[in-house]
Amino acid sequence: MSANLSPIDAAKYAAARKACDYVESGMKIGLGTGSTAAWLVRCLAEMVREDGLKITGVPTSSRTAEMAQAAGIPITTLDEVGRLDLTIDGADEADGNLTLIKGGGGALLQEKIVATASERMIVIADTTKRVETLGAFPLPIEVVRFGWKSTREAVAEILSAADVMDTKITLREADGQPYVTDEGHHILDLHLGRIGAPGRLAQSLLSLPGVVETGLFIDICDVLITGHGDGRVEIRDLDAGTVTEDRVTLGADDNIFRAL
């Protein structure tokens, strides 16, 4: 390999590079947020620069917007384009039905809006994200700042009756302060251990007025591309009902590694 990528970064890169096979000139693409999505932005930027790929990106966070802009990917807003061809994003966990936990990076609300405005959503991940049952990763929920403590109490009540293993709730912080999302909300992280019924839990949480959105993505993701550190990728396509394997060459793309 041309750069000293850790196996986890190589896996993320492999998944992101494979996802680029689904991108065609002229497409409007939702650009995800996080360290895996950052690889996608680098790969797409390279295709724009070197292959003349013509795409318009709709970023799912201010961080991704800055990165895409700096990398030379033309970006616009969701309101400008309305509907997208494809969104490619990372995830914190994905189960066999491609139900996801997202929001580890705090961008779940914009990510869900962009993904649901897309014809297709592809999730790119390393193998650590693939789980049998969701819930080992704390479930982020975005809550309105006003009265967030009351919302936390109401969430605790819901959890006490839910099919989960643990019920601890923490307010996400950044630099010792409550974290504020791009949309001006707080995030509560729900440490549940195991989520037995994701759909029911999401519905109950969304019934609370202070809860804006949950990090549970249900029936949104169409394709999961899981990358391995040696360049192997597994492509699980729900629509096609197929699981296929492929390999991404690591090290052939010097420019992308130099751009790190």
Ligand SMILES: O=C[C@H](O)[C@H](O)[C@H](O)COP(=O)(O)O
């Ligand atoms: O809010 C952040 C997003 O949902 C990310 O896509 C998710 O946290 C995965 O991030 P990473 O690729 O850095 O593990």
